[in-house]
Amino acid sequence: MGRVGERSEPGWGEPDKTPSLTGTSPARQLNRPAELAAAGLVPPERLAALDAVAARYAVAVTPAMADLIDAADPDDPIARQFIPDPAELDRLPEERDDPIGDNPHQPVAGIVHRYPDRVLLKLVHVCAVYCRFCFRREMVGPGAKMLSDAELAEALAYVRARPEIWEVVITGGDPLVLSPRRIAAVVASLAAIEHVKVIRWHTRLPVVDPARITPALVGALKAQGKAVYVVLHANHAREMTAAARAACARLVDAGIPMLGQSVLLRGVNDDPAALSDLMRALVEARVKPYYLHQGDLAPGTSHLRTTIAEGQALMRAIRGRLSGLCQPTYVLDIPGGHGKVPVGPGYLCEAADEEGYEVTDYQGGRHRYPPAG
Incomplete structure (x- = not known):
């Protein structure tokens, strides 16, 4: 690319x-797995696997996001969004x-x-x-x-x-x-x-x-x-x-x-x-x-x-x-x-006896509501 x-x-x-x-200044971005490794964001032993991902999908991490990544945390939520993962080559x-x-x-x-x-x-x-x-x-x-x-x-x-x-x-x-x-x-x-x-x-x-x-x-x-x-x-x-x-x-x-x-x-x-x-x-x-x-x-x-x-x-x-x-x-x-x-959850349904509605509150409680309400 x-x-x-x-x-x-x-x-x-x-x-x-x-x-x-x-x-955009491309020099400010980290665009290759080797650059991610040099910045301490990925271990060098992962480079071959990540290069395969980068050959398929674009990679770019800005300094602002790189600074937020905790490389010691394998489950870091910022890294999960921007650091390539070999799982990306698994297509369902x-x-x-x-x-x-x-x-x-x-x-x-x-x-x-x-x-x-x-x-x-x-x-x-x-x-x-x-x-x-x-x-x-x-x-x-x-x-x-x-x-x-x-x-x-x-x-x-x-x-x-x-x-x-x-x-x-x-x-x-x-x-x-x-x-x-x-x-x-x-x-x-x-x-x-x-x-x-x-x-x-x-x-x-x-x-x-x-x-x-x-x-x-x-x-x-x-x-x-x-x-x-x-x-x-x-x-x-x-x-x-x-x-x-x-x-x-x-x-x-x-x-x-x-x-x-x-x-x-x-x-x-x-x-x-x-x-x-x-x-x-x-x-x-x-x-x-x-x-x-x-x-x-x-x-x-x-x-x-x-x-x-x-x-x-x-x-x-x-x-x-x-x-x-x-x-x-x-x-x-x-x-x-x-x-x-x-596609959020529903809170209203017809009452079992078909007389009005049943409403669920945020704590899970259920309440009757009249049909003409």
């Missing part, structure tokens, strides 16, 4: 004067290259149109870090292309021609690895489309490289007359460092609301204490928990997936014990492109 900084495609007009098209029959079914809903390059009133706009396929559970792991990584000028123009024309599109969700890859100039250009183009009212950016950057959330980047995200949201991906409370909270504050203080999305991961946040700590850490940073995703059927990720039943039990465990501000919606992206649905 090539390095991010080795790409030479200009794209979107004149190139930025940065080490790479995205503005039910796992898919396109686990949530983006491809059938891609009318033009860069656009996924699954729901009537919103589209995904995938600007880039590179990230500051590569999560070991990524559902797009077959299409992201160093050397992956960004949208060309022509492709971006076609994607924007698609949005412009469909007045039912109310929201554009910008994703990738991680779109905030783009330079402020490029971000501002996309925002200006979307802001000029009258029927687009909401622009939503999905990113890990405030956590994994918080220094990149500069005043210039924050300013580039703002759009006159449009609601702009940033959705932060974080999976463990330790990711919400002082620097990460400061990065979130730069966004929120500028008037950009933040939501949080997390993936339920075995050995990372799959117990009530860890999940509670994460949700509280997000709310303390003024990031409203939005989604808790069931792990997708991405290739080589079974060692990180929980069962849905385990996820439902966790959601029951935090219900009533955490503020409503801390409650995400537990969701499953149905394989095959059929959309996202809540």
